Amino acid sequence: MPRKANITTQDLTDRALEHFWGNGFHASSMDDLVKSTGATRHAIYGAFGGKKQMFLACFQRYQDLVVSPAFIQVEQADATLEQVAGYFETQISRAEEIGLPGPGCLVANSATEVAPHDGEVLAKVEEHNTRLQQGFLNALQNEKPNASDGELRMLADMLVVFTNGLWSTSRLTKDGDFLRASAKQFLETLKTRISAP
Template identity: 55%
Template sequence: MPRTTAHTNDELTERALLQFWHHGFHATSMDTLVKTTNVSRHGIYTAFGGKKQLFHACFERYQDIVVTPAFACVEEPGADLSAIARYFETQIARGAESGLPGPGCFVANASTETAPHDAITQTKVAQHNARLRNGFQNALSNTGMAPPSDRTDALAQVCVVFTNGLWSMSRTTTDADALRAAVKTFLDTLKADLT
């Protein structure tokens, strides 16, 4: 079996993340993880305790390498609707560059595959969605025409639902412009609601 004598947990997690992201938890065996991470079973068990624990660790790595760089613009003080538009465009452009259909969102995938049957995954999905909701609330509250806070909360939750749906759609389309058109319609609807 392939073995690496020196690896960091971040390197192991990042390689495993790509496997789980593209193929899912259930379709990924320990043998597959050994091959794709170049770390022995013993190394994986020593570092994380098993396949499920490694999968759970992938959520944090996904935040570090995907969510934070893309979503930071929405979380910045003073972010507004243009920041939401930039977030969507950044992710769509990334998908188009790597090739559509793509793997979608790792967390959105996990929310349908494993979260219904695993409480830890369910909690991690909820934490991710709460981060999205808080970021969208931030941007919506800085539009200069912000609605009352309860309406902002409701619109932020709609943004989360749209986001998860958009990244799911990116798994089945080859057309980045179709994703962009959906974003434009969604943002136009948000603007209309805010005026």
């Protein structure tokens, strides 16, 4: 059966993102991508140059579609830990809509599957984690303006580690309320830490 010729590069990226997110990089063959995108091999190679380049293109699309709509509240100039809690809730609710256990986070998944052996993917993971760290640091600075910069950076790093762990846990649990309780408890512990004299 002939393939549709009018598929756009964005359509290809969106469909590839859905496939990679659910199946990972190594388990996705070119035949799988042809089937899931509805494009020919020629179209995929023409748009991206190959499977690896297509995978890298999905990282930015993931930021646009999944990360930014939830995380932008943490990046607002006046954000506090209330917005961090809102970010967690937005993503947990999204995971429930998709269905738990779910696909987790594309970036966190790639951090363990591909990044240890691929410098380009590692750079994408580090870019994402740096974005999270800067957003969390912003919220923490607003929450506790007089705290030392070193302490707040350490806590922001802890939030990045917790966040990646939370989304990895969403691949294993059917219980969104467990994820909520975990996030709430972590943030309460964080507040106790920064409110201490």
